[in-house]
Amino acid sequence: MSITTSPVDTAVLVLEDGRRFTGRAFGARGTTVGEAVFNTGMTGYQETLTDPSYHRQVVVMTAPHVGNTGWNDEDDESGRIWVSGFVVRDPALRPSNWRSSRSLDDELAAQGVVGISGIDTRALTRHLRERGAMRVGIFSGPEASNGEREQLATVTGAPLMTGAALAPEVSTSEPYVVAPVGEKRFTVAALDLGIKAMTPALMAQRGIEVHVLPATATFEDIQAIEPDGVFFSNGPGDPATAEHEVGVLRQVLDARIPFFGICFGNQLLGRALGFGTYKLRYGHRGINQPVMDVTTGKVEVTAHNHGFAVEAPLGEPVPAPAGPAYGKVRVSHVCLNDDVVEGLECLDLPAFSVQYHPEAAAGPHDAAYLFDRFVSLLEGSR
Numbered sequence: 001m002s003i004t005t006s007p008v009d010t011a012v013l014v015l016e017d018g019r020r021f022t023g024r025a026f027g028a029r030g031t032t033v034g035e036a037v038f039n040t041g042m043t044g045y046q047e048t049l050t051d052p053s054y055h056r057q058v059v060v061m062t063a064p065h066v067g068n069t070g071w072n073d074e075d076d077e078s079g080r081i082w083v084s085g086f087v088v089r090d091p092a093l094r095p096s097n098w099r100s101s102r103s104l105d106d107e108l109a110a111q112g113v114v115g116i117s118g119i120d121t122r123a124l125t126r127h128l129r130e131r132g133a134m135r136v137g138i139f140s141g142p143e144a145s146n147g148e149r150e151q152l153a154t155v156t157g158a159p160l161m162t163g164a165a166l167a168p169e170v171s172t173s174e175p176y177v178v179a180p181v182g183e184k185r186f187t188v189a190a191l192d193l194g195i196k197a198m199t200p201a202l203m204a205q206r207g208i209e210v211h212v213l214p215a216t217a218t219f220e221d222i223q224a225i226e227p228d229g230v231f232f233s234n235g236p237g238d239p240a241t242a243e244h245e246v247g248v249l250r251q252v253l254d255a256r257i258p259f260f261g262i263c264f265g266n267q268l269l270g271r272a273l274g275f276g277t278y279k280l281r282y283g284h285r286g287i288n289q290p291v292m293d294v295t296t297g298k299v300e301v302t303a304h305n306h307g308f309a310v311e312a313p314l315g316e317p318v319p320a321p322a323g324p325a326y327g328k329v330r331v332s333h334v335c336l337n338d339d340v341v342e343g344l345e346c347l348d349l350p351a352f353s354v355q356y357h358p359e360a361a362a363g364p365h366d367a368a369y370l371f372d373r374f375v376s377l378l379e380g381s382r
């Protein structure tokens with residue numbers, strides 16, 4: 001990505017199928033490429049932008065007004081913005097919020113993130129919904145006037161999300177510990193595949209000392225912590241590539257250590273149990289997705305950010321395809337929009353996971369009970 005400070009204000013968005021949108025430069029000027037995905041959240045753009053699971057994705061916001069509450073020093077989910085580009089219709093001209101310390105536009109520019117504003121995000125979203133997620137480029141500054149053929153070649157030269165192993169690119173390089181709030185009750189080893197700050201924070205609130213480990217950690221590294229439980233986080237990329245992590249998770253399951261996984265962590269539990277994963281046509285991204293908890297029959301409104309999903313049968317529990325050592329498994333949560341698998345529960349092992357985000361900081365918080373379910377699992381295995 002090259003950045004300049006040219007005053008030229010036109011920007012163009014080019015999809016890999018050749019469709020083009022012309023708008024205004026937003027954030028940094030230059031060229032960026034990624035996978036075009038849309039997010040239907042009306043709030044929470046700061047948490048979205050700093051969620052490492054969006055690494056290599058250009059996020060299109062369907063809500064027309066973005067940036068109204070500016071940027072603050074408290075809501076980041078990680079140390080930086082991860083999206084490779086940001087697409088909005090009508091950015092706030094002047095942010096207004098008591099916690100805001102700068103504008104979204106300024107923060108994108110400061111972090112070198114190329115965006116585009118002033119385009120018909122509804123038309124773009126409908127296009128992505130019909131044709132599926134695809135590669136996209138944003139060109140602004142002097143590069144906005146590069147030849148159309150050259151721009152399209154830049155987009156089609158970008159790597160695909162299918163087959164991308166991205167967790168090691170976003171993971172912490174060194175382990176660190178998040179201290180429990182109040183009395184320590186449990187120790188958990190959390191594999192950072194792109195972890196969001198809110199996840200260890202919610203565990204710490206429940207008396208858990210969270211040892212966050214790099215994605216490259218081995219089962220021996222986990223054992224060295226003598227954890228009461230193991231957690232695998234959310235993260236970017238294609239779960240089909242995560243051989244190392246799936247191998248480690250099988251060792252965790254074989255040792256019958258309680259396990260909880262979120263999003264990428266759910267896909268890896270699926271794989272460890274022998275199920276496949278597949279790419280959704282355009283994914284689920286937003287904070288208003290209805291999910292049914294099959295165990296209780298309750299419907300919760302939840303935050304999602306996933307482009308892949310686990311391929312497992314809904315309904316009655318089935319033997320884990322990975323073999324009898326893993327016992328029976330059932331799909332514990334289902335998305336009511338499209339019947340996509342949103343959670344897995346092992347009936348013979350202390351392990352469960354969800355495809356969505358009980359830690360969602362921008363809300364909703366309907367699914368926060370899942371952290372208590374993890375605590376019950378930790379208590380039960382004592």
Ligand SMILES: NC(=O)CC[C@H](N)C(=O)O
Nearest residue numbers: 053234235263264307308
């Ligand atoms: N938020 C996540 O963990 C996303 C998982 C995976 N990268 C997907 O897109 O499905």
